[in-house]
Amino acid sequence: MNFDYQIAVIGGGSGGLTVAAGAASFGASVALIERKAELGGDCLHYGCMPSKALIQSAKEVYEAAHYSSFTSEEYDRLFRQAMERVAAAVQDVQEHDSKERFIKLGIDLYEAEAAFKDEHTLIVGDKTITAKRFVIATGSSPIVPPINGLDTVDYLTNETIFSLRERPESLAVVGGGIIGIELSQAMARLGVEVTIIEGGDEILSKEDQEIVRTAHDLLSQELSVLTRAKVDRVDKKPQGLTVYYTKDGAEGSIDAERILVAAGRNANVDALELQNAGVKVTRGSVEVDATLRTTSRHIYAVGDCNGSMPFTHVAGLEGKVAVSNAVLGLSKKVSYEKVPWVVYTSPEIYHLGLTETEAQEKYGDHLLTFKTMLRNNDRFMAERHKEGLVKVMTNQRGKIVGAHAIGEGAGEWMQEVGTLQALNKKFQSLSNVVHPYPARNNVVSQTADLYWREKLFDSSLNKAISWYVQTFR
Numbered sequence: 340m341n342f343d344y345q346i347a348v349i350g351g352g353s354g355g356l357t358v359a360a361g362a363a364s365f366g367a368s369v370a371l372i373e374r375k376a377e378l379g380g381d382c383l384h385y386g387c388m389p390s391k392a393l394i395q396s397a398k399e400v401y402e403a404a405h406y407s408s409f410t411s412e413e414y415d416r417l418f419r420q421a422m423e424r425v426a427a428a429v430q431d432v433q434e435h436d437s438k439e440r441f442i443k444l445g446i447d448l449y450e451a452e453a454a455f456k457d458e459h460t461l462i463v464g465d466k467t468i469t470a471k472r473f474v475i476a477t478g479s480s481p482i483v484p485p486i487n488g489l490d491t492v493d494y495l496t497n498e499t500i501f502s503l504r505e506r507p508e509s510l511a512v513v514g515g516g517i518i519g520i521e522l523s524q525a526m527a528r529l530g531v532e533v534t535i536i537e538g539g540d541e542i543l544s545k546e547d548q549e550i551v552r553t554a555h556d557l558l559s560q561e562l563s564v565l566t567r568a569k570v571d572r573v574d575k576k577p578q579g580l581t582v583y584y585t586k587d588g589a590e591g592s593i594d595a596e597r598i599l600v601a602a603g604r605n606a607n608v609d610a611l612e613l614q615n616a617g618v619k620v621t622r623g624s625v626e627v628d629a630t631l632r633t634t635s636r637h638i639y640a641v642g643d644c645n646g647s648m649p650f651t652h653v654a655g656l657e658g659k660v661a662v663s664n665a666v667l668g669l670s671k672k673v674s675y676e677k678v679p680w681v682v683y684t685s686p687e688i689y690h691l692g693l694t695e696t697e698a699q700e701k702y703g704d705h706l707l708t709f710k711t712m713l714r715n716n717d718r719f720m721a722e723r724h725k726e727g728l729v730k731v732m733t734n735q736r737g738k739i740v741g742a743h744a745i746g747e748g749a750g751e752w753m754q755e756v757g758t759l760q761a762l763n764k765k766f767q768s769l770s771n772v773v774h775p776y777p778a779r780n781n782v783v784s785q786t787a788d789l790y791w792r793e794k795l796f797d798s799s800l801n802k803a804i805s806w807y808v809q810t811f812r
């Protein structure tokens with residue numbers, strides 16, 4: 340059977356663009372279908388890029404506020420400037436992800452929503468295209484929980500918050516996950532009074548508990564955090580709204596000008612008519628095996644839509660694996676064991692592998708945990724950023740099973756541990772690498788030194804060395 344294309348990629352975000360560009364570079368005929376006017380997906384338009392631009396602007400304002408206090412009018416102006424800077428940053432990257440770039444690679448672009456007609460046919464707007472293989476990369480959208488009255492207020496999500504130009508006086512945030520926390524801190528630093536309402540026991544539920552406690556304490560200095568709080572309803576008021584919630588059995592309420600919903604993500608699968616192609620959806624996401632194949636063998640799924648790990652670098656990783664399998668015919672498996680992530684709060688949080696609780700469950704008495712508090716490191720003392728810690732867990736031989744940190748710039752300097760793990764090196768080998776003093780990553784080698792201290796202290800080798808020094812030197 341003849342097909343219009345060898346590969347049709349649905350979705351022009353982080354995952355889809357990686358697949359389309361990779362497939363075209365190997366000489367495949369490729370169709371890329373994107374329902375929005377621009378390529379780039381959530382990361383570029385409503386996610387990583389605008390949020391990181393906003394976080395940087397907010398950080399500068401926050402640091403400046405240590406030296407001179409701003410009036411309400413000055414905060415209004417700084418807020419507008421921050422939002423304009425966000426738009427400029429998105430525009431910069433948009434040029435990099437331009438349609439022309441992909442057309443030049445020989446890819447046929449379709450600007451329409453795609454739906455499967457049958458296993459090899461897509462309806463794309465008023466056209467029909469066929470392909471031998473498909474990669475679904477349709478991403479995710481914000482979950483809007485069924486809260487009474489929420490639909491009567493003009494609530495914000497990550498898709499609308501970056502379009503704000505006027506500073507709200509106050510903001511209630513539903514959800515204390517990564518999105519809620521990053522955006523809340525940025526807003527607070529731009530002069531918005533923020534209250535986070537989190538239904539679970541703690542914010543940032545996927546992080547190591549000790550790291551979360553530090554993050555919670557530090558964030559509470561800048562904004563209000565309510566945990567174990569269930570939002571019951573939202574009432575619209577002439578000026579803003581009131582959020583009613585139940586916390587620990589008691590009812591409470593807060594008034595706010597705006598409300599942001601950051602309550603998790605839903606995979607974008609509804610429009611695809613996946614049943615027509617025999618593709619199964621499990622727990623709301625496209626079901627895939629370790630090679631990223633769906634229940635239809637010629638159809639693959641990458642990125643947020645498959646429910647694995649909703650990060651841009653994971654969409655990129657999966658995109659590369661999908662190219663190997665769908666284009667080159669390999670059966671490469673994707674592994675998430677060595678995938679780190681960073682929460683871009685101030686200070687940043689770095690996450691790799693198991694948390695301490697998970698590692699203790701898995702390794703029990705065989706687990707080694709090495710920890711350095713930043714207050715015991717010269718650079719963090721010098722910069723007066725002493726809050727935070729580094730924690731690395733290994734097995735008895737030094738194989739890294741988890742690494743976590745909270746501290747100024749942790750997203751950059753902790754990746755040293757991620758690189759060691761990816762290269763299958765033992766944690767203690769870092770002790771042999773000379774670090775320039777007082778670079779922040781000294782705190783990582785300082786932590787690796789603890790391995791030797793633990794291993795040598797009280798060991799028979801240490802006793803023999805002591806005997807040798809005392810007897811012969």
Ligand SMILES: Cc1cc2nc3c(=O)[nH]c(=O)nc-3n(C[C@H](O)[C@H](O)[C@H](O)COP(=O)(O)OP(=O)(O)OC[C@H]3O[C@@H](n4cnc5c(N)ncnc54)[C@H](O)[C@@H]3O)c2cc1C
Pocket residue numbers: 349350351352353354355372373374375379380381382383385386387388390451452453454476477478479497518607610611641642643644648649650651652653654683
């Ligand atoms: C506020 C925020 C901040 C974030 N920050 C970070 C961060 O700092 N680091 C990080 O790693 N991750 C971050 N993420 C997560 C990251 O944005 C996602 O993991 C990433 O965008 C997923 O890429 P994707 O290709 O799966 O989906 P997307 O990038 O969302 O792309 C999917 C594309 O498919 C299109 N589409 C959907 N359905 C159809 C259809 N039927 N037909 C045609 N087109 C369709 C959509 O329009 C979209 O363009 C953040 C997310 C948010 C919301």
Ligand SMILES: NC(=O)c1ccc[n+]([C@@H]2O[C@H](COP(=O)([O-])OP(=O)(O)OC[C@H]3O[C@@H](n4cnc5c(N)ncnc54)[C@H](O)[C@@H]3O)[C@@H](O)[C@H]2O)c1
Pocket residue numbers: 484513514515516517518519521536537538539542543544568569570601602603604648649650680681682683
């Ligand atoms: N720095 C980064 O890499 C980065 C930044 C932002 C987002 N992301 C990605 O996006 C994903 C989604 O982020 P997210 O924060 O939306 O989701 P999430 O699932 O991490 O957090 C959602 C939070 O909302 C809470 N919640 C849900 N319904 C609620 C309700 N009705 N009332 C009160 N609380 C409620 C949940 O308990 C949870 O803690 C992240 O897991 C991450 O993978 C990554």
